[in-house]
Amino acid sequence: MTETLLEVRNLGVAFHDEDGVLRAVDGVSFGVARGEIVGLVGESGAGKTLTAEAIMRLIRCPPGRISGEILYRGRDLLALDEAELADIRGKDIAMIFQNPISSLNPVFRVGAQLLEAMLLHLPARRRTLRDRVREIFTRVGIPSAERRAQDYPHQFSGGMCQRAMIGMGIACTPSLLIADEPTTALDVTIQAQILALIRQLAAELGMAVLLVSHDLGIISQMCRRVLVMYAGKIVEEAPIATIFHAPAHPYTRGLMACIPHLEQVPERLGTIAGVMPGLRDLPSGCRFHPRCPIAEPRCAVTEPALRALDETHRVSCHLARKD
Amino acid sequence: MEQARGVRTVDGDVLPAEAVGVVRHDAQTAEYARLWRRFCRNKGAVFGLAVFLAIVFMALFADLISPYNPLVQNYARPMEGPSTDHWLGTDSFGRDMLSRIIHGARIALVVGILAVLLAMVVGVTLGLISGYYGGLTDTIIMRVMDGLFAFPILILAIALMAVMGFGVRNVIIAVAIVSIAPFARVTRGDVLAVREEPYIEAARLAGISNRAIIWRHVLPNVLAPIIVQGALRVSAAIITESGLSFLGLGPPPPTPVWGSMIAEGRNFIVMAPHISTFPGIALMITVVGLNLFGDGLRDVLDPKLKS
Amino acid sequence: MEQPLLDVQQLTKHYPLRAGALHRLLPQRQTPVLRAVDGVSFTMAPGETLGLVGESGCGKTTTGRLILRAIEPTSGRIVFGGQDITALHSPALQPFRRQVQIVFQDPYSSLNPRLTVRQSIGEPMLVHGLASRDELRHQVNAVLEMVGLSREYGERYPHEMSGGQRQRVGIARALGVQPQLIVADEAVSALDVSVRAQILNLFVELRERLGLAYLFISHDLGVVRFISHRVAVMYLGQLVEVGPAAELFANPLHPYAQALLAAIPRIGDGSVSMFDHTERLLAGELPNPIDVPAGCRFYDRCPYRMDRCRQAAPALRAVAAERAVACYLHT
Numbered sequence: 001m002t003e004t005l006l007e008v009r010n011l012g013v014a015f016h017d018e019d020g021v022l023r024a025v026d027g028v029s030f031g032v033a034r035g036e037i038v039g040l041v042g043e044s045g046a047g048k049t050l051t052a053e054a055i056m057r058l059i060r061c062p063p064g065r066i067s068g069e070i071l072y073r074g075r076d077l078l079a080l081d082e083a084e085l086a087d088i089r090g091k092d093i094a095m096i097f098q099n100p101i102s103s104l105n106p107v108f109r110v111g112a113q114l115l116e117a118m119l120l121h122l123p124a125r126r127r128t129l130r131d132r133v134r135e136i137f138t139r140v141g142i143p144s145a146e147r148r149a150q151d152y153p154h155q156f157s158g159g160m161c162q163r164a165m166i167g168m169g170i171a172c173t174p175s176l177l178i179a180d181e182p183t184t185a186l187d188v189t190i191q192a193q194i195l196a197l198i199r200q201l202a203a204e205l206g207m208a209v210l211l212v213s214h215d216l217g218i219i220s221q222m223c224r225r226v227l228v229m230y231a232g233k234i235v236e237e238a239p240i241a242t243i244f245h246a247p248a249h250p251y252t253r254g255l256m257a258c259i260p261h262l263e264q265v266p267e268r269l270g271t272i273a274g275v276m277p278g279l280r281d282l283p284s285g286c287r288f289h290p291r292c293p294i295a296e297p298r299c300a301v302t303e304p305a306l307r308a309l310d311e312t313h314r315v316s317c318h319l320a321r322k323d
Numbered sequence: 324m325e326q327a328r329g330v331r332t333v334d335g336d337v338l339p340a341e342a343v344g345v346v347r348h349d350a351q352t353a354e355y356a357r358l359w360r361r362f363c364r365n366k367g368a369v370f371g372l373a374v375f376l377a378i379v380f381m382a383l384f385a386d387l388i389s390p391y392n393p394l395v396q397n398y399a400r401p402m403e404g405p406s407t408d409h410w411l412g413t414d415s416f417g418r419d420m421l422s423r424i425i426h427g428a429r430i431a432l433v434v435g436i437l438a439v440l441l442a443m444v445v446g447v448t449l450g451l452i453s454g455y456y457g458g459l460t461d462t463i464i465m466r467v468m469d470g471l472f473a474f475p476i477l478i479l480a481i482a483l484m485a486v487m488g489f490g491v492r493n494v495i496i497a498v499a500i501v502s503i504a505p506f507a508r509v510t511r512g513d514v515l516a517v518r519e520e521p522y523i524e525a526a527r528l529a530g531i532s533n534r535a536i537i538w539r540h541v542l543p544n545v546l547a548p549i550i551v552q553g554a555l556r557v558s559a560a561i562i563t564e565s566g567l568s569f570l571g572l573g574p575p576p577p578t579p580v581w582g583s584m585i586a587e588g589r590n591f592i593v594m595a596p597h598i599s600t601f602p603g604i605a606l607m608i609t610v611v612g613l614n615l616f617g618d619g620l621r622d623v624l625d626p627k628l629k630s
Numbered sequence: 631m632e633q634p635l636l637d638v639q640q641l642t643k644h645y646p647l648r649a650g651a652l653h654r655l656l657p658q659r660q661t662p663v664l665r666a667v668d669g670v671s672f673t674m675a676p677g678e679t680l681g682l683v684g685e686s687g688c689g690k691t692t693t694g695r696l697i698l699r700a701i702e703p704t705s706g707r708i709v710f711g712g713q714d715i716t717a718l719h720s721p722a723l724q725p726f727r728r729q730v731q732i733v734f735q736d737p738y739s740s741l742n743p744r745l746t747v748r749q750s751i752g753e754p755m756l757v758h759g760l761a762s763r764d765e766l767r768h769q770v771n772a773v774l775e776m777v778g779l780s781r782e783y784g785e786r787y788p789h790e791m792s793g794g795q796r797q798r799v800g801i802a803r804a805l806g807v808q809p810q811l812i813v814a815d816e817a818v819s820a821l822d823v824s825v826r827a828q829i830l831n832l833f834v835e836l837r838e839r840l841g842l843a844y845l846f847i848s849h850d851l852g853v854v855r856f857i858s859h860r861v862a863v864m865y866l867g868q869l870v871e872v873g874p875a876a877e878l879f880a881n882p883l884h885p886y887a888q889a890l891l892a893a894i895p896r897i898g899d900g901s902v903s904m905f906d907h908t909e910r911l912l913a914g915e916l917p918n919p920i921d922v923p924a925g926c927r928f929y930d931r932c933p934y935r936m937d938r939c940r941q942a943a944p945a946l947r948a949v950a951a952e953r954a955v956a957c958y959l960h961t
Contacts, residue, residue: 024660217852245899261896275825521740527700530727
């Protein structure tokens with residue numbers, strides 16, 4: 001049994017405003033084992049980015065409030081103070097974001113930014129680290145590393161910026177990389193290169209990856225295990241093969257049906273009626289029941305818990321059963 | 324289409340499934356209520372609004388609330404300080420200060436509002452044309468506006484009055500001319516942004532004429548900063564008008580106007596400071612109040628624009 | 631042979647750039663030119679959906695804008711319904727403006743926030759004389775129903791509606807004037823997956839009901855595959871391959887089209903991975919439409935490049951009925 005690197009227990013992210021409390025993430029629990037690539041998939045508003053940000057404690061509190069436990073190698077990240085957290089961020093757990101160009105400071109050279117990130121965590125000297133910058137740039141596929149390290153972010157293309165960000169992420173060989181929609185802003189052919197790079201690095205460094213995306217295609221190609229989120233909750237957790245061949249939750253099934261395939265093209269795409277509810281209009285009981293094709297009266301009354309269908313498959317639905 | 328299903332929300336209402344995820348229709352009223360509440364949280368802005376309403380009240384009902392006729396002179400009791408008969412005292416001609424100040428509000432307000440309205444119409448039109456069409460038109464208009472901006476307001480107003488002659492009407496025109504440039508600039512700025520929005524291009528591609536686009540699509544979306552500017556310019560207009568009156572270029576005596584009242588009291592500053600001071604305080608309260616009101620409006624309207 | 635609805639001939643759009651100091655030092659001393667669209671030619675039949683795909687900088691959006699006459703072409707001809715509209719200006723352009731409409735990518739900024747839905751939809755109808763003020767209400771309701779919105783939505787403002795609903799309004803606005811061609815510029819890209827499917831289904835229903843033609847511009851190949859009859863692939867301002875959707879996707883001929891399709895992460899159970907053959911993935915950066923090489927524009931990244939490719943660019947030639955490729959491997 002591989003060591004559990006990260007264990008999230010009953011995570012909640014709530015925001016308080018003048019009209020009340022908004023629970024953007026509610027009761028989310030999952031784990032990431034050493035070296036595995038886990039996918040967190042959902043549409044916009046489902047809470048997946050907030051979940052990722054909560055792990056790194058990047059959410060401003062107040063107005064936010066994070067509850068639950070986030071155990072990294074047994075230590076609860078939510079109980080640490082800023083200094084202890086700063087030690088872990090970037091070194092043990094790294095994160096890359098959706099828009100690479102805005103993640104880099106436009107007035108500093110890219111090489112210098114990578115250097116700074118390393119200086120914070122690694123005990124080596126500046127000169128040694130400068131060589132390491134060059135190494136890392138080459139490692140992540142930035143050509144002419146020496147010259148490129150002297151460039152400013154605006155001289156980098158989107159793909160190269162993301163490579164630089166990945167470089168910064170892996171510079172201190174973290175055990176976990178959180179990637180939040182890392183390729184959404186990139187073109188298809190560049191996206192393929194970046195995803196290949198992430199996979200390669202994960203394998204070489206034995207790094208676990210939590211990949212957040214709305215694109216089931218990317219999740220299929222990259223991840224062994226998948227978590228499906230809807231309206232702030234996890235509705236299904238299973239290996240990718242199960243999600244593809246035998247999804248148990250009606251939302252997951254609906255999602256699979258509405259994505260156009262490249263080979264067999266139906267006359268009409270499957271749809272899920274309605275819209276994901278906003279946080280102020282959450283339905284009672286199961287959050288998906290208004291849109292669910294098989295909803296029963298009890299679905300409007302009690303919220304289903306995330307229960308195990310078998311060893312690797314969990315669903316939160318009253319009606320799901322093992323096929 | 325799919326069958327609509329009922330959704331029981333946490334509050335117990337039943338909404339059709341379509342509505343789930345949609346901001347409810349009464350949101351518009353709720354939005355205004357929220358803006359009002361935010362406005363009220365700003366003490367200065369509320370004070371400013373109160374000042375504005377007080378001035379309007381004074382202007383409208385000046386005849387009813389003035390204890391005396393502001394024009395009636397009383398040589399028996401000149402330059403008296405505040406007393407029970409005359410709450411703010413009398414001026415050098417024995418006229419009741421309180422009544423004169425109340426009537427002075429009327430002129431201040433009329434000149435301020437009319438001048439600003441005139442300036443707004445001209446300035447906003449120039450700003451719309453300049454911002455929407457760009458090119459040479461824009462350059463020419465903006466250079467003229469820059470020229471207007473460069474002049475010290477009072478000097479320009481004096482020059483205009485020298486050409487046009489005195490009288491309330493000309494004061495209004497002079498103050499209006501001097502206030503055009505800020506409106507043009509503020510409007511143009513927002514027009515430049517709105518012009519790039521897809522819905523403007525959609526209108527153009529639908530074959531809608533430029534004139535119709537400016538009137539129906541651009542103007543309503545740039546109104547907010549114009550309104551804020553309007554509130555702020557009224558106070559500036561009142562100051563300008565007072566300045567002109569102080570220099571003797573305003574409505575001729577014996578019309579009660581704060582600026583000329585201050586000027587009249589100049590000779591008696593030591594003996595009867597209240598003759599200059601009280602109109603001065605009235606002017607100050609009015610201007611500060613209007614500025615706070617304008618700032619409050621900006622705080623309430625601008626973030627809404629951003630969201 | 632039916633007259634094509636749209637006939638685009640050698641359409642070109644160049645943006646001359648002001649020479650920076652660096653360029654003045656270079657031997658050529660020519661003003662650098664951004665070749666956004668460079669000699670694009672294709673036709674569309676009435677009721678047909680042509681998908682236009684490519685990555686950033688390929689010129690697909692500019693092509694759409696040129697056809698709409700939102701921007702002026704540098705050269706080339708646009709013939710719509712048999713009439714050459716390339717050089718026309720309003721008011722002569724007005725009938726054309728009614729026949730061709732646009733649906734934008736961003737549902738949040740494509741509707742005037744100060745107008746109700748009814749006003750937004752009704753305005754073009756009034757302008758083109760399709761309804762009098764009295765009939766307008768009735769007509770707008772009819773269009774709302776066609777896009778799946780109940781008539782109460784007429785009184786709403788855009789900010790009271792979700793992204794999918796706003797997009798329906800945008801479509802309704804385009805439909806109101808009864809056009810023959812709709813240019814959908816990334817019309818579903820900003821929508822969530824489940825909403826995207828609803829809107830795509832709507833597009834299909836409308837074309838079956840009204841015989842609409844679509845020029846469907848998108849970077850999402852799955853979407854294009856679903857909705858298009860024919861697909862055109864663009865690279866650096868030029869068409870590299872055109873063909874029926876099913877055939878092109880099953881068997882792409884141009885090396886770029888092959889690379890593009892290979893790069894799509896497909897949904898699956900994880901047993902087959904696109905990363906098993908990383909050498910098939912296209913290397914290198916997206917090209918810059920400013921410094922365009924003399925020969926084939928795909929030369930730098932092409933795994934099959936030959937000497938002749940560098941000397942002269944291959945023209946788009948028909949290789950079968952309905953299939954055309956711009957590549958020396960096939961012509």
